[in-house]
Amino acid sequence: MDNASSILRVRDLNKSFAGIVAAKNINTDIKPGEVVGIIGANGAGKTVFVNMITGYLKPSSGSIEFAGRNITGIEPRDATHIGVCRSFQISQVFMSMTVMNNLLVAISLANHDTRSLLRPLNSMRRVRECEQVMERYKLSDYRDQVAGTLAQGVRKLLDIAMAVVSKPKLLLLDEPTSGVSVDEKFDLMDIVVNALREQGTAVLFVEHDMDIVQRYVDRIMAFYQGEIICDAPPELALRDSKVIEYVLGPGHAIQLVGDRLEESRHA
């Protein structure tokens, strides 16, 4: 792969927790605007990988380079500043605030300008920007609803919309469809992927639903015991013998259950 054109370069990344290897010799490159799916069984190291890129976990060794800059072990908020954002497996929104205020806070923090923070939250400019975001993410109907009362799917959308108001170059989505009902899943992903492709944001997303993965990604990275066992376009990856053995299971049994183990690591 051409290194000069990649936005994210990961080299020899390792992570172990008290003897348990959670990431082993991970090497990969992500191109600008690319949509990559990360698959793997429970505890395969998917979320650990995502968490290392956004600075939530520090790698034991190896390097992560973003847009030509070494970001290994960066603080999450600094990652945000340089254009690496993420959404969460469990929506992380401001539960007692309205959808609009959630987005307004995100927008006001996105332009890192202390002086603008002193202006009213609902200043004309911010509200206008907020309305555009709500339009793009189909959140306009919920604008005055308190986030804690939203349906899972809508809250997920809000979570993702908040992560991208700063127009990041790379977005990591940790199980965007977990906890979302089957009939909402495709709508949600349509909205998100279309909006992100329009914006040219590269997306790395962890997903268990192979229908979703197949439909939206350019490339699949399959994890098993902390290692990447396959990194290829979906039509090849999903036929790979190792992927079938370790990820999809015999007879392509598609796993739909959420990743409990990794979920608890989040909390």
Place this chain on the structure above:
Amino acid sequence: MIVKTLSSDHTIGWVVASFTTLAIVGLFLPNWVLNGTMFGLARGLAVLGLLLLWRTGLISFGHALYFGIGAYAVALLEKYTGVSDIFLRLAAALIAASVVGFILGFVLRNYRGIFFAMLSLAFSMVLYGVLIKSEALGSTDGFSVSQTTILGWQPETKYPLFLMIILIGALAAVGVHVYFRSALGHLTTAVRDNEIRVEYLGYSVARAIHLKYVFSAALTGTAGGLFAMALGQVDPDSMVNWTVSGELVFISVLSGPGSVAAPFIGAVAFEFLRTFAFELAPHAWQLIVGGTLLGIIFFLPRGLWSLMEHVLMRKERRRG
């Protein structure tokens, strides 16, 4: 939603109107009522400082630290330099409290919940301990504070001081209100709701909390300075002891977090509640005060201010 409607634009108007009314009514009040109102409003300013932290999800059981620092700054300034001017006194109170708040903020910003509350209490009791043991700082008796002058003018009544207290209270209320409406002010609720999200939006939660803590210390310190001037005396038991911190938390609950005006209403109500309770039952006044708090918690969980919210909401509904 209620809070939003109330505080949208009317709050500033309300504060100005209340200030004017109080300024006029103050001219006709008997001395003891005037005094009580001054004590109440000064405490209200301290509670406004607590409200700032409360909205961030933090409760300090040791804000008497800043109340005391403000009060002692006024007394010590006079003792060592003879200054009695209100502006210099206030500056001393505000600066002393802010500096201490800034330093302790580095420690406290790492704690939440009960740990934050108890650590605050511990710091305040350290100051209490130092004060009662130190002769130079007045020991258990404290100092008296001479009458406050205003730019060299020595007023004959307490009314000018009263006017200054309501003026500063009104300015602080408007300032905090504008702050709450700003993006930075909304970070209070945001931090309370979800720290992880705030960090991932690119803002340091530690910095946000530190900033609010210093702001809160400054307000409470100023309040302590005003209280010392109104009382004409400072001493550890009525300024720095844990019971003072308790009173401030009590008033916070009594007032409710709904508005920047609430702490002042709650604090004045508390002052007169205590006066009348003492009058009524000199040996069991705490029972009346405590019972009132229980009643508030049961029937008005959002404090006295929720009564106001009902009235304003009904008005809103009638308007359509």
